[in-house]
Amino acid sequence: MKKLLLFLSAWLLLLSGPSLAASREDLAREMLRLTDTRQMMDQIIAQIQQLQAAQLEDLHIPEAERARVQEFQQLANQKIFAALSWEQLEPDYIQLFARFYTTEELEAIIAFCKSPAGQSMLKKQPLLMQESMLLAQQKLATILPEIEAMTEDFLHSLHR
Numbered sequence: 001m002k003k004l005l006l007f008l009s010a011w012l013l014l015l016s017g018p019s020l021a022a023s024r025e026d027l028a029r030e031m032l033r034l035t036d037t038r039q040m041m042d043q044i045i046a047q048i049q050q051l052q053a054a055q056l057e058d059l060h061i062p063e064a065e066r067a068r069v070q071e072f073q074q075l076a077n078q079k080i081f082a083a084l085s086w087e088q089l090e091p092d093y094i095q096l097f098a099r100f101y102t103t104e105e106l107e108a109i110i111a112f113c114k115s116p117a118g119q120s121m122l123k124k125q126p127l128l129m130q131e132s133m134l135l136a137q138q139k140l141a142t143i144l145p146e147i148e149a150m151t152e153d154f155l156h157s158l159h160r
Contacts, residue, residue, distance in 0.1 A: 028098040029090075031097060034114065035122060038090070040126070
């Protein structure tokens with residue numbers, strides 16, 4: 001009788017393995033939804049596009065070549081952003097979160113995200129990230145002339 005109970009217990013554990021993994025994947029999917037990860041990725045892609053456009057302007061490309069450069073940039077961006085699309089990333093993100101977080105951790109994170117404090121944090125996160133990026137840019141701007149001078153000195157030393 002003990003052997004039969006042991007066998008049935010082991011069998012139930014084996015059968016429950018995939019459902020536990022699926023459950024954790026479902027929890028990871030819910031966490032990604034609650035944290036607006038898709039929207040954050042969309043914002044990052046939009047910021048990359050803005051930076052690229054600004055960099056293109058900084059290159060001072062002759063007007064005759066500008067259309068070809070923009071066309072090339074659009075083709076490259078199509079490939080880059082297709083690879084970074086949420087449809088491509090979501091399954092990998094789900095697997096990643098399900099692998100790194102336990103079921104209990106995911107449940108706790110989801111509960112926090114649904115709480116008033118969690119909702120407040122999630123609503124303020126995009127603005128917080130934007131402000132922190134501006135802060136970092138301001139800090140870097142103060143040392144940029146020094147870095148440019150160092151780079152120039154280094155490049156001159158290579159040609160000696």
